[in-house]
Amino acid sequence: MSDVGRPTVVEARGLTKRFGTTTAVDSIDFDVAQGEAFGFLGPNGAGKSSTMRMVGCVSPASDGKLRVLGMDPSTDGPSIRARLGVVPQDDTLDAELTVRENLFVYGRFFDLPRRVISERVDHLLDFVQLGEKAGQKVEQLSGGMKRRLTIARALINDPDLLLLDEPTTGLDPQARHVLWDRLYRLKQSHKTIILTTHYMDEAEQLCDRLVVMDKATIVAEGAPQELITRYSTREVLELRFPVGQQEAALDRLAGLGERVEALPDRVLVYTDDGDAAAAEVHGRRLSPVSMLVRRSSLEDIFLRLTGRSLVD
Amino acid sequence: MLSRSRILLATETAAMTYRRRWRGSVFSTVLTPVLMLAAMGLGLGSLVDKGTAARRASLGGASYLAFLAPGLLAAAAMQTAANEAIYPIIEGIKWRRTFHAMLATPLTASDVALGQLLWIAVRIAMTSAVFVVAIVAFGAARSGNILLALPGAVLTGTAFAAPVAALTATLDGHQGLVSLMRFGIVPLYLFSGTFFPISQLPAVLRPIAYVTPLWHGVDLCRSLALGNASLGRVALHLTYLLAWTTIGSALAVARFKKRLVV
Ligand SMILES: Nc1ncnc2c1ncn2[C@@H]1O[C@H](COP(=O)(O)OP(=O)(O)OP(=O)(O)O)[C@@H](O)[C@H]1O
Ligand SMILES: [Mg+2]
Numbered sequence: 001m002s003d004v005g006r007p008t009v010v011e012a013r014g015l016t017k018r019f020g021t022t023t024a025v026d027s028i029d030f031d032v033a034q035g036e037a038f039g040f041l042g043p044n045g046a047g048k049s050s051t052m053r054m055v056g057c058v059s060p061a062s063d064g065k066l067r068v069l070g071m072d073p074s075t076d077g078p079s080i081r082a083r084l085g086v087v088p089q090d091d092t093l094d095a096e097l098t099v100r101e102n103l104f105v106y107g108r109f110f111d112l113p114r115r116v117i118s119e120r121v122d123h124l125l126d127f128v129q130l131g132e133k134a135g136q137k138v139e140q141l142s143g144g145m146k147r148r149l150t151i152a153r154a155l156i157n158d159p160d161l162l163l164l165d166e167p168t169t170g171l172d173p174q175a176r177h178v179l180w181d182r183l184y185r186l187k188q189s190h191k192t193i194i195l196t197t198h199y200m201d202e203a204e205q206l207c208d209r210l211v212v213m214d215k216a217t218i219v220a221e222g223a224p225q226e227l228i229t230r231y232s233t234r235e236v237l238e239l240r241f242p243v244g245q246q247e248a249a250l251d252r253l254a255g256l257g258e259r260v261e262a263l264p265d266r267v268l269v270y271t272d273d274g275d276a277a278a279a280e281v282h283g284r285r286l287s288p289v290s291m292l293v294r295r296s297s298l299e300d301i302f303l304r305l306t307g308r309s310l311v312d
Numbered sequence: 313m314l315s316r317s318r319i320l321l322a323t324e325t326a327a328m329t330y331r332r333r334w335r336g337s338v339f340s341t342v343l344t345p346v347l348m349l350a351a352m353g354l355g356l357g358s359l360v361d362k363g364t365a366a367r368r369a370s371l372g373g374a375s376y377l378a379f380l381a382p383g384l385l386a387a388a389a390m391q392t393a394a395n396e397a398i399y400p401i402i403e404g405i406k407w408r409r410t411f412h413a414m415l416a417t418p419l420t421a422s423d424v425a426l427g428q429l430l431w432i433a434v435r436i437a438m439t440s441a442v443f444v445v446a447i448v449a450f451g452a453a454r455s456g457n458i459l460l461a462l463p464g465a466v467l468t469g470t471a472f473a474a475p476v477a478a479l480t481a482t483l484d485g486h487q488g489l490v491s492l493m494r495f496g497i498v499p500l501y502l503f504s505g506t507f508f509p510i511s512q513l514p515a516v517l518r519p520i521a522y523v524t525p526l527w528h529g530v531d532l533c534r535s536l537a538l539g540n541a542s543l544g545r546v547a548l549h550l551t552y553l554l555a556w557t558t559i560g561s562a563l564a565v566a567r568f569k570k571r572l573v574v
Pocket of ligand 2 (some may be wrong): 049089165
């Protein structure tokens with residue numbers, strides 16, 4: 001049982017993955033409760049996919065304890081995978097088959113009766129809005145459509161746990177919003193979801209709880225809002241100065257808000273009242289090229305925790 | 313779900329995928345036996361059959377065409393096996409990554425490997441059956457015994473398919489495999505008794521023939537088809553080909569695991 005009294009779907013203790021001399025995942029602990037949407041957030045190479053692949057029982061753990069749906073991946077792989085829906089980071093759709101055939105073939109891997117698959121295929125294609133593309137070959141689909149198809153494919157066995165590795169990376173904003181909407185509906189239907197992402201807004205939108213991963217370890221854990229309160233402020237004022245003038249401006253910004261952070265291309269002022277801070281910038285007779293008050297996001301937390309921005 | 317039924321699911325989906333591209337393979341499936349039987353059997357045969365009684369005797373008293381046909385059947389099974397154990401497997405691992413998709417489902421690497429091998433066996437049975445029809449059409453079958461050569465050809469094929477699949481899963485590129493086809497498989501045709509009895513080979517080369525699975529396959533198919541098989545000899549061939557198939561399959565399972573489960 002998890003803290004919140006719901007059954008634990010995934011339990012990891014000291015979970016480790018090594019590739020030769022590289023340690024991709026270094027002794028991490030986490031729990032995911034039933035019905036929860038749980039996120040792994042982190043930069044390239046943090047170890048998100050390696051973790052997902054161990055949970056998905058396609059990659060054996062090098063060390064530590066892992067239980068998925070109450071079973072042990074090293075002995076019960078097939079039984080666990082029968083109840084998982086997996087969207088891998090790299091598409092593994094069969095480009096030569098049609099949209100419908102892809103779902104059908106995949107459904108057969110779960111030994112679902114043909115009749116059941118046929119019913120589900122129609123429903124799932126509607127769900128991901130690909131009904132009109134049913135007869136087209138996958139190679140003719142756009143990136144966003146392929147991603148949606150992969151999500152439909154992951155749902156063919158009506159899984160208890162959904163693993164989504166960067167479901168929206170590489171998509172344009174519109175395609176991303178369509179996907180978010182679908183994922184949000186899945187979340188509403190109380191499916192347990194684990195997802196990885198580079199994007200703060202995605203994590204904020206979809207995750208009940210998340211961990212921030214960096215360099216193979218977990219550096220923070222909590223609900224999105226919790227992390228924001230703990231590691232950031234309510235608002236952030238972003239300032240850009242003409243090339244070469246940021247250094248000088250920084251001296252005069254000292255003491256503004258709760259904290260001032262200088263990035264190579266801009267200055268962030270962490271404050272609970274962005275407008276007041278902006279007024280103060282003018283009060284100090286500074287004239288940045290641009291000023292923007294925005295809500296604090298997970299990006300800011302990542303910056304605070306690791307000293308680096310998230311998508312570089 | 314039992315592992316056996318998971319293997320069958322892997323085979324079934326390979327068949328479903330094949331249904332989409334079977335048209336492309338019909339041409340070579342039909343044309344290969346027709347061309348080979350016409351050129352080698354009829355063309356070359358007309359010369360050979362004019363030879364002395366002693367020469368005829370070395371062919372087991374059969375016409376050259378009847379002698380050649382079961383050998384070609386076995387050799388063609390080997391060819392199909394090698395092809396099917398190279399490209400579709402590189403595709404699954406690297407190009408289309410379909411094997412990776414399968415491993416996210418209840419299927420294991422071992423199921424994928426064995427399911428694929430079983431499908432290759434089905435493919436060999438299909439092309440061999442077409443070959444047998446062609447043999448009959450050419451009047452190259454001395455009796456209904458030619459049907460006995462069909463399972464022999466399938467076993468010859470699996471004896472190649474299994475180890476080649478293991479090798480394919482091991483190598484990173486496919487250049488090595490293209491070379492294997494060119495410098496390994498093709499010479500086998502010549503030195504395994506396909507076109508002439510290995511008694512015609514220089515004595516030093518004969519042991520090579522005895523080691524190759526193809527000679528065992530050719531001799532098995534031929535003696536079954538011509539109806540001059542001895543029990544001991546058939547048992548020896550069966551054992552040898554089964555050993556290659558079994559050990560090759562075990563190797564393929566191990567190599568698939570190593571390659572796909574990281
Ligand atoms: N099959 C592999 N063989 C060797 N090293 C690997 C393998 N897979 C991952 N790694 C290494 O493990 C580390 C973590 O990789 P992983 O793919 O888990 O990161 P990630 O957080 O998913 O990154 P990204 O955001 O780029 O997808 C990296 O250093 C990577 O090079
Ligand atoms: Mg990744």
